[in-house]
Amino acid sequence: SSELTQDPAVSVALGQTVRITCQGDSLRTYYALWYQQKPGQAPALVMYGKHSRPSGIPDRFSGSTSGNTASLTITGAQAEDEADYYCSSRDRTDKYWMFGGGTRLTVL
Amino acid sequence: QITLKESGPTLVKPTQTLTLTCSFSGFSLTTGGGGVGWIRQPPGKALEWLALIYWDDDQHYSPSLRSRLTITRDSTNNKVILTMTDMDPVDTATYYCAHNDFGAHYFDYWGQGALVTVSS
Numbered sequence: 001s002s003e004l005t006q007d008p009a010v011s012v013a014l015g016q017t018v019r020i021t022c023q024g025d026s027l028r029t030y031y032a033l034w035y036q037q038k039p040g041q042a043p044a045l046v047m048y049g050k051h052s053r054p055s056g057i058p059d060r061f062s063g064s065t066s067g068n069t070a071s072l073t074i075t076g077a078q079a080e081d082e083a084d085y086y087c088s089s090r091d092r093t094d095k096y097w098m099f100g101g102g103t104r105l106t107v108l
Numbered sequence: 109q110i111t112l113k114e115s116g117p118t119l120v121k122p123t124q125t126l127t128l129t130c131s132f133s134g135f136s137l138t139t140g141g142g143g144v145g146w147i148r149q150p151p152g153k154a155l156e157w158l159a160l161i162y163w164d165d166d167q168h169y170s171p172s173l174r175s176r177l178t179i180t181r182d183s184t185n186n187k188v189i190l191t192m193t194d195m196d197p198v199d200t201a202t203y204y205c206a207h208n209d210f211g212a213h214y215f216d217y218w219g220q221g222a223l224v225t226v227s228s
Binding site for chain 2: 045
């Protein structure tokens with residue numbers, strides 16, 4: 001399969017932990033990339049590699065993979081984490097990129 | 109500091125060809141300089157990767173849009189150009205260009221995006 005599947009929407013209470021998942025065959029070969037997009041803004045990389053965060057991304061963001069499922073976990077979600085989250089990966093032929101359908105995170 | 113900025117028409121008619129330019133600074137598309145990709149997002153919808161060009165002119169395209177896309181680089185002037193032929197209203201989207209670090213799979217710096225509307 002050349003697709004990445006995400007749940008359309010997830011909600012979390014302020015300060016609680018939330019996991020956003022992404023499924024796809026390519027994730028057995030490549031680590032997922034995770035992007036955060038707030039309304040009216042360009043996407044921003046928040047997680048890459050096994051569990052690497054770009055400079056400036058809080059350590060409450062963490063990543064993991066099991067089989068064909070990658071997860072982005074936010075431990076102690078804050079109001080500013082409310083956004084759309086997209087997973088991404090190279091395809092298994094390493095020729096092109098894919099994005100998941102996105103997950104809208106609501107912080108209650 | 110890496111920056112990218114998209115430019116091009118805001119409105120194109122169906123069947124026309126779209127030409128978008130990504131002007132960048134803070135890196136060079138020469139030896140070992142990584143790459144620049146294009147990603148689009150229809151209003152209210154998900155991101156879709158379109159194309160990428162590396163410093164060595166290696167080009168990659170979305171399989172579903174390959175026949176309509178051409179990506180080129182002007183390394184001297186720090187620009188990357190994307191052309192998309194036979195535009196249709198479903199191609200209405202915000203088009204982003206983004207930097208791909210050499211040897212990495214991620215896009216670490218993004219332009220602000222350019223909204224292109226396809227309408228007669």
